[in-house]
Amino acid sequence: MTHEKSVAIIGAGIFGLSLANALRDRNYEVSVFDRSQYDENGYDPTADDVQAASADHNKIFRASYGNEIHYQHLALESRKAWVSEDENRGFSSGNIDDKRLFVNSGMLRVQPTDHLATLEKETLANMQRDGIRDTQFVESDTADCERAERLGWKHKLLHFKIPDSPEKSYEAVLDTLAGFLRCSNACDHYRQVAVTKGVKFHLGAEAGAVESLVKVASRVEANKQKVSGLKTKDGAIHNADIVVVAAGSFSTQILPDLSYHLESSAGSLATFKIDKSDTELWEKYSPERFPVMTWKSTPRDTSGKDTGSIYVLPRTPEGLVKIGYRGIKWTNFQPAPQGAPFAQNGQWSVPLPLKESSILPEPALHAVKQFVSIFMPDFENTPFHSTKLCWYTDSLDNSFVIDHVPTYAENSVFVCTGGSGHGAKFLPILGQHAADILEKGDKSTSFMRPFWRWRPDAPRRNGLEEGPGGPRDISHA
Numbered sequence: 001m002t003h004e005k006s007v008a009i010i011g012a013g014i015f016g017l018s019l020a021n022a023l024r025d026r027n028y029e030v031s032v033f034d035r036s037q038y039d040e041n042g043y044d045p046t047a048d049d050v051q052a053a054s055a056d057h058n059k060i061f062r063a064s065y066g067n068e069i070h071y072q073h074l075a076l077e078s079r080k081a082w083v084s085e086d087e088n089r090g091f092s093s094g095n096i097d098d099k100r101l102f103v104n105s106g107m108l109r110v111q112p113t114d115h116l117a118t119l120e121k122e123t124l125a126n127m128q129r130d131g132i133r134d135t136q137f138v139e140s141d142t143a144d145c146e147r148a149e150r151l152g153w154k155h156k157l158l159h160f161k162i163p164d165s166p167e168k169s170y171e172a173v174l175d176t177l178a179g180f181l182r183c184s185n186a187c188d189h190y191r192q193v194a195v196t197k198g199v200k201f202h203l204g205a206e207a208g209a210v211e212s213l214v215k216v217a218s219r220v221e222a223n224k225q226k227v228s229g230l231k232t233k234d235g236a237i238h239n240a241d242i243v244v245v246a247a248g249s250f251s252t253q254i255l256p257d258l259s260y261h262l263e264s265s266a267g268s269l270a271t272f273k274i275d276k277s278d279t280e281l282w283e284k285y286s287p288e289r290f291p292v293m294t295w296k297s298t299p300r301d302t303s304g305k306d307t308g309s310i311y312v313l314p315r316t317p318e319g320l321v322k323i324g325y326r327g328i329k330w331t332n333f334q335p336a337p338q339g340a341p342f343a344q345n346g347q348w349s350v351p352l353p354l355k356e357s358s359i360l361p362e363p364a365l366h367a368v369k370q371f372v373s374i375f376m377p378d379f380e381n382t383p384f385h386s387t388k389l390c391w392y393t394d395s396l397d398n399s400f401v402i403d404h405v406p407t408y409a410e411n412s413v414f415v416c417t418g419g420s421g422h423g424a425k426f427l428p429i430l431g432q433h434a435a436d437i438l439e440k441g442d443k444s445t446s447f448m449r450p451f452w453r454w455r456p457d458a459p460r461r462n463g464l465e466e467g468p469g470g471p472r473d474i475s476h477a
């Protein structure tokens, strides 16, 4: 049975895919448009036509969210779905370095000093409250270490000396709920699931690239326009009852109404490549032996900002060890189009073109090298295999933006975006919450509804207040 309403989704990244699957489960007629030829490149992050946060070898899965307990709950819901999806695909056991989408490698949260930081204490308190404190292991806690030994996790409680105070070690917490997703593989899988369910994909630089939304006067709401469909680069018009903008860091360019709510900024990624013949390093950095590691080189400042945040993931089956620096998320200010509802000095931050996104600014390189020298000295003199800027879709408060856009009549435009650096882990279930919101608006029973609503009154913060010339502006880096 097909629902009477048709939905056209712009973007086949995590947000678009997840929503497409969930809406199809509710019998909507769903088509998805993406300018990348994902049916041919399988979300290969190195393909020439791919620029998407979701197209990446791996992303961190964590349920540790400080005092944002709603995201902790959402992450735990998603974890169950990842595990059961892998089980359904026949990958529940055996070698960890297999084709699983979710790998429970554990994650070591290394603290800035030899003490637990405030955020860490909040996380542990919330885990206690949810009855899952026993999944966390504090390095300096003897009882936790004994428990880790009994449960076979002790080898991932790695110890690191603090440079300049070698008598001290960094405090660290091993989170055994956490691990990573094989992100591109997961997108490829969920795209194929969607195809099987009957979602139609329009992909590629002509048939899949959306040039504009088609707007007409509403016959129902006076003085308002509704969106009746979209136009692709090949000139074709595709009509739909609801158009969803899920184009990640490109969303504001498709729908400038998002300009107040979102900003594109870049995270810095660098990889080393281990050759399989180097059996010692191959084993040492394998997901069986090496956890995801995160480190804040400095505590959060008084305004809650991180400036020293950095992480590394275990090596991939191809031998890649990826380090990500998010201490400074770089902005790229360019002239905003005439009529954009919000701009700073006439500018807004948008992604750099793909071919200009492979050089890391000096402070990012410095931070990565410092991290390597303390935590991964094996690579201290090894050149990077690759470097890349990967574009975030930052929101004003790090929560996603998933709602109808009130500017347009008849609920004809819905946005599903604002991943803010933590959306990948929710791929299996994000769309179910989003579909409920799309269908029921304020009557949605999703516990995420209040956090994801259209929020024009949210104060401009989270770095989005800085504007051109600010401390993160890549043209000054």
Ligand SMILES: Cc1cc2nc3c(=O)[nH]c(=O)nc-3n(C[C@H](O)[C@H](O)[C@H](O)COP(=O)(O)OP(=O)(O)OC[C@H]3O[C@@H](n4cnc5c(N)ncnc54)[C@H](O)[C@@H]3O)c2cc1C
Pocket (backbone or CB within 6 Å): 010, 011, 012, 013, 014, 015, 016, 033, 034, 035, 036, 051, 052, 053, 054, 055, 058, 059, 060, 061, 208, 209, 210, 211, 246, 247, 248, 249, 250, 254, 266, 267, 268, 269, 324, 390, 391, 392, 393, 416, 417, 418, 419, 420, 421, 422, 423, 424, 425, 426
């Ligand atoms: C550096 C970095 C590290 C991250 N780390 C983590 C992590 O460890 N854990 C985690 O859970 N999350 C992480 N995230 C967040 C996560 O990757 C994002 O939340 C998620 O991938 C966003 O998905 P999306 O679908 O909104 O956007 P995207 O993945 O960017 O997809 C948008 C899609 O829209 C398409 N598109 C754009 N414009 C058009 C157009 N005009 N016409 C047609 N198609 C178009 C693009 O081709 C793309 O496929 C990270 C993000 C970044 C940038």
